[in-house]
Amino acid sequence: xxxEEMKSRTKEYANRIVRVCAALPNNWVAQTLGxxxxxxxxxxxxxxxxxxxxxxxxxxxxxxxxxxxxxxxSLFWMELLVDNNLIKLxxxxxxxxxxxxxxxxIVSSAKTARTSNGRVNRIS
Numbered sequence: 001x002x003x004e005e006m007k008s009r010t011k012e013y014a015n016r017i018v019r020v021c022a023a024l025p026n027n028w029v030a031q032t033l034g035x036x037x038x039x040x041x042x043x044x045x046x047x048x049x050x051x052x053x054x055x056x057x058x059x060x061x062x063x064x065x066x067x068x069x070x071x072x073x074s075l076f077w078m079e080l081l082v083d084n085n086l087i088k089l090x091x092x093x094x095x096x097x098x099x100x101x102x103x104x105x106i107v108s109s110a111k112t113a114r115t116s117n118g119r120v121n122r123i124s
Contacts, residue, residue: 001105003052009095010045010067013102016040016095017074020087037077043070044102049114057113071103 001009021034039069047067054060078096081087 006105007045007048007052012098012100013095014042014045016098019087020092020095023087023091024081025042025086026111029084030081032062033077033081033086037074037081040070040077041074041099044074044099060111061113064106064113068103068106068110071099071106075099075103 007112017038021038024030024034044067047063047070051060051063051067054063078092078099080090082092
């Protein structure tokens with residue numbers, strides 16, 4: 001997957017997060033969890049863009065770790081929404097699968113970057 005394809009994929013993920021959050025029930029629990037999901041889920045794409053501008057291999061790895069944390073956090077908020085019957089798993093299942101796939105790509109890229117002898121390693 002190229003850098004541009006990953007940027008597009010993480011942006012589409014963010015757009016899907018926005019749509020889910022907009023559709024949540026209008027109660028304080030759902031809205032509070034939704035705000036957390038909105039922040040972490042949309043930051044996956046925003047922080048991936050920062051990865052693409054990394055200045056060094058350590059910078060690249062650090063920025064990837066931020067994307068990893070935000071993606072994992074968004075999965076947590078989605079799990080809580082489902083666990084508390086605020087949204088059906090059937091509505092979030094595909095989005096959670098996408099988050100898992102993005103997370104796996106990011107973790108793999110960070111692992112590769114750690115063994116790349118100081119070169120800034122790009123997802124491609």
